[in-house]
Amino acid sequence: MYGQKPNEQTKTLPLHDLIKNGSPFLGNVSAPITIIDFSDFQCYLCNRFVRNTEPLINQTYIQTGKVALVFGHLPNRGLDSMDAALAAQCTNDQGKFWQFHNLLYSNQKPIDSGWVSKENLKNFASQISGLDIKQFNTCFDNEKYKSFVQKDIDLALSFGFRETPSFIVENSNGSNPEMLSGALPFDSFKAVVEKKISAG
Amino acid sequence: MPSMAEKKETSMPSSSEGQGSLILSFKIVFSNLVYIIFAALIAVAFSIISIIFDQLLFFYPIIIFYLPDDAIVGFILANIIAILLGIVVSMNIYVFRHSKIKIRSTSLLSGSSLGVLSSICVSCSSLGFFLASTLAAAGVTASAFVSNYQTPLRLLSIALLIWAYYSISNKLTKSCMKTYLNSSK
Numbered sequence: 001m002y003g004q005k006p007n008e009q010t011k012t013l014p015l016h017d018l019i020k021n022g023s024p025f026l027g028n029v030s031a032p033i034t035i036i037d038f039s040d041f042q043c044y045l046c047n048r049f050v051r052n053t054e055p056l057i058n059q060t061y062i063q064t065g066k067v068a069l070v071f072g073h074l075p076n077r078g079l080d081s082m083d084a085a086l087a088a089q090c091t092n093d094q095g096k097f098w099q100f101h102n103l104l105y106s107n108q109k110p111i112d113s114g115w116v117s118k119e120n121l122k123n124f125a126s127q128i129s130g131l132d133i134k135q136f137n138t139c140f141d142n143e144k145y146k147s148f149v150q151k152d153i154d155l156a157l158s159f160g161f162r163e164t165p166s167f168i169v170e171n172s173n174g175s176n177p178e179m180l181s182g183a184l185p186f187d188s189f190k191a192v193v194e195k196k197i198s199a200g
Numbered sequence: 201m202p203s204m205a206e207k208k209e210t211s212m213p214s215s216s217e218g219q220g221s222l223i224l225s226f227k228i229v230f231s232n233l234v235y236i237i238f239a240a241l242i243a244v245a246f247s248i249i250s251i252i253f254d255q256l257l258f259f260y261p262i263i264i265f266y267l268p269d270d271a272i273v274g275f276i277l278a279n280i281i282a283i284l285l286g287i288v289v290s291m292n293i294y295v296f297r298h299s300k301i302k303i304r305s306t307s308l309l310s311g312s313s314l315g316v317l318s319s320i321c322v323s324c325s326s327l328g329f330f331l332a333s334t335l336a337a338a339g340v341t342a343s344a345f346v347s348n349y350q351t352p353l354r355l356l357s358i359a360l361l362i363w364a365y366y367s368i369s370n371k372l373t374k375s376c377m378k379t380y381l382n383s384s385k
Contacts, residue, residue: 044270044347045255052268078344111344182255185266192261 013155014174018070022089022148024097026058027068033196035067035189036168038074038156041084041104042111043164045183050105056186061193068172071101073152074164078111085149087121090139096131103127171196225369226287229294238293243286250278277354284361291368 015034019025023036035057039046054069061067073089075081084104091100103124109115118140125136139145156166159179167184169192170177176199178192229235251257254274257265267275346353 048255048268048270051270076340077347079340110348112341113348178261180261182258184258185264185268187264188258188261195261 013168013170013177015068015070015172017174022092023152024071024088024092024101025068026098027062028065029068030172031062031065031068032172033061033067033193034070034168034170034172034174035193036070036072036170038072038152038161038164038166038168040073040075040077040081040164041088041101041116042075042077042081042108044108046165047105047108048183049165050102053184053186053189057189060186060190066197067193071097072156073149074156074161074166075149075153076162077164080112080114080116082146082149083118083121084116085152086143086145087116087125087136087140089145089148090136091125091128091131093139094131094135096128099128099131100125169193169196221373222366222369225291225372228372229291232294235290235294239286239290241286242289243282246285247279247282250282251275254278273351274354277351277358281354281357281361284358284365288361288364288368291365291372295368295372 013034013036015025015029015031018034018036019029037049039049057067057069062069073085075085088097088100088104091097104116107115107124114120121140122133122137125131125140126133159166159168161179161181163181165181165183167180167189168177169180169189176196178196180188180192230239248257251265254271256267256271256275
């Protein structure tokens with residue numbers, strides 16, 4: 001599946017609701033377009049997207065207030081992926097999600113090689129300045145966001161996403177969603193975003 | 201008692217003879233334009249399939265080829281596999297069609313067929329997600345293995361295809377030798 005309109009039964013996802021529910025996001029809450037990125041921290045194609053495409057989206061559309069980027073968890077690459085997602089969501093409690101996100105991707109190693117073991121995730125968290133590690137450990141050890149991450153997985157599956165990264169590009173009120181799959185280059189996103197901007 | 205010619209046929213080739221047979225068999229097959237076209241078609245088809253699975257070619261929302269830094273090594277290896285695959289499959293077909301000696305099915309299986317299968321399996325590495333969703337934990341482990349060892353698996357594929365090329369070259373030159381010996385009796 002490389003891109004299609006979701007079926008009519010698929011729920012729309014207004015940016016306001018996603019933020020209210022606790023999904024990490026980058027950008028302005030009043031941005032007219034939302035990109036929801038379903039990713040796994042162990043996925044090398046997600047890393048390709050983070051290194052090559054996301055900076056250009058950030059520079060061109062997020063910094064200019066045209067797009068808000070929301071992170072959705074789809075931890076299906078390996079057995080340790082769920083722990084990485086739970087840890088990342090715990091850092092979001094303290095507004096440190098994107099630092100943790102970047103730290104994990106910049107230190108990515110082979111899938112299930114132990115690089116995102118529980119112990120290593122705590123070590124990564126301890127490297128983030130300003131993060132209350134006690135609060136993080138409590139959140140992580142209690143698997144506070146297990147049901148939250150599971151809801152993200154269910155949501156991704158309801159859109160038919162099986163691979164990471166997968167994306168929904170929609171108007172911020174949740175209308176006109178368009179689904180994209182794969183570590184697409186910037187020009188692919190540009191085509192969809194410009195079309196939505198010009199459509200108003 | 202075996203004749204001198206038969207003795208020559210069964211003796212081990214020297215390294216220069218081996219190299220000669222590799223070049224000779226290549227020249228025999230690809231002097232025919234049909235086999236060049238066939239090899240090119242296989243190589244191009246396999247190369248396109250590889251770049252789609254490796255997420256270097258997208259058809260939606262725009263058609264775009266994209267080669268980021270982390271994909272360069274994989275792209276080069278996939279294209280080497282594609283070219284070798286085209287050569288080996290074409291040579292196999294040539295031998296099937298022209299050889300007067302029977303090729304044992306086991307030698308084919310251990311030669312080019314294995315190379316073809318291993319190459320296709322490498323391309324499947326990007327489909328790990330489907331394995332994961334259908335085979336649960338075992339699928340996750342299998343897909344993680346293929347994903348983690350993508351480059352070594354591709355190198356293994358290249359080694360198998362080179363071996364397959366060597367194997368089919370020997371078959372081809374031995375076949376020519378036998379035909380030559382039979383005709384000269």
